[in-house]
Amino acid sequence: MKVFISYPPIKNIKGTPLLGQNRQYQVFHNPTYIYPMVPASAATLLKEKGHQVIWNDCIAQRWSYQKFIDFVKQEKPDLIAIETKTPVVKQHWEVIKDLKQLTTVLMGDHVTALPEESMQNSPVDFVITGGDYDFSLLSIVEHLARAKPLTCGIYYRQDKAIENSGKFELNGNLDDLPFIDRELTKWKLYGEKIYKRAPFTYTMAGRDCPWARCSFCSWTTLYPNFRVRSPESLLEEIGLLIEKYKIREIFDDTGTFPRGEWLNRFCEGMINRGYNKKVLFSCNFRFDYLEKNSLKLMKQAGFRLFKLGLESANEKTLQKLNKATTVEQIKQGCRLVKQAGLEVHLTIMLGYPWETKADALRTVELARDLMKKGLCDMLQATVVIPYPGTPLYAEAVENSWFRFGPTEYSRYDMQEPVLKTKDISAKDVMSLADRTYSSFLQPRFLFRYLSNIRTVSDIQYILRGSKAVMGHLLDFRRKVNGKR
DSSP states (O other): OEEEEEEOOOTTOSSEEEOTTOSSOEEESSOOBOOOHHHHHHHHHHHHTTOEEEEEEHHHHTOOHHHHHHHHHHHOOSEEEEEOOGGGHHHHHHHHHHTTTSEEEEESHHHHHSHHHHHHHSOOSEEEOSSOHHHHHHHHHHHHHHOOOOOTTEEEEETTEEEEOOSOOOOOOGGGSOOOOTTTTTGGGOBOTTOSSSSEEEEOOEESOSSOOOTTOTHHHHOSSOEEOOHHHHHHHHHHHHHHHOOOEEEEOOSSOOOHHHHHHHHHHHHHTTGGGTOEEEEEEOGGGOOHHHHHHHHHTTEEEEEEEEEOSOHHHHHHTTOOOOHHHHHHHHHHHHHTTOEEEEEEEEOOTTOOHHHHHHHHHHHHHHHHTTSOSEEEEEEOOOOTTSHHHHHHHHTTOBSSOTTOGGGOSSSSOSBOOSSOOHHHHHHHHHHHHGGGGOHHHHHHHHHTOOSHHHHHHHHHHHHHHHHHHHHHHHHHHSOO
8 A cells, every 4th residue: 555644734823833743732923843753654664564654744844735735645545643732733734624535534632632623524534542653553453455354443424423442551562562663763853952963863762651640741541551672672773773874873753752661771882882982872761760880870871951840839739730749859859960970951831720920930930050050951832732641631621720712723833821820911822932932041041151162063053942942932922912
């Protein structure tokens, strides 16, 4: 079969939507594109099984909608699979209507939470629930091409009725998957501005987080249980990336990188194979997983940076989010990482319905203070979004926290708060996010940052980071001054 894995253009949006492999959907005017690792795995697996695959990321390639439609007409695929998310799902329903001559598939956290909604509101043929798009999409293609039975977790049409193959099961062995075909999936399109060395790319050791209980996280909808590749599998892929693509820096986009014995074996493998001298390696991690001995080993293995979820500086909020971390762990964790010679990238969220303005300011000030003291190198601020399927969404429905109708999905786009807050206006929430990014303009932070310049790559890194920060500042100021 001829299969498209596609991100169609999103019409009537001022800016660039970050959709693929993005746990928090945002629209930016100075975008970066995160590699959609699981869809890329799906494309690779289909190709390995003998199917013709076309990778079609119109967002990263900045295609117009008409160019997309013309390309589909020209290529005449048998099936098109689209990863969707709450803010754009209704637009994707319209896209599917325009593609009614094709077999269509939707996948993602929104349709996992509400599969029948898309079946009822669009002519989509299949909906994949759960996050194993690769195993599930292969099952659909093999079902259509060779009449094989569908795996669990797929919604489909039987005559005029909506049927499903049962609750999804995450039982695919990740070590059985081929390494991602980087040429097929146009790897050069993707890369955040966090890297120091080029060429830069991504890996994914596991799906998705061993904790999997944070009430706001939409990826717990896709991956309620954690699975990992073997350390040796990841090491073999890193070796391939170094040898074939001359990769010099990698970010692993697992929700939380594995720890314990798995981590020890991986680090020892990086050192024994000499990869620690050839690539820098960064990952997502948790504050409560940071240990002095492990950090020392990770530094030796070539690790550079950790993305860590601060989320809030209020103990009550951390407890309500089921983060299983404390404010003291956050502060101590930043110290441990910096003492090990590694870098800290913090993420915070603003607009919790139970927080006061004083609570929100406490979070902003903690982030700014950590940056001022040299305990944080980068940070990003997002607005709390209650995605369907998460405990936070259910709580928001139960408590009538929405500022507008819960099904006004296009407004879940982080251009405004979705939830009411105690004593903070919607405009103030956006202003606080803007204030968070202005942390980069603090004199002490700027002086320390500039004093660390040693090489040309350091200068390039600072220029990329500065461009990203200014883009975020402009984005949030547009939102503050906008109609919403």
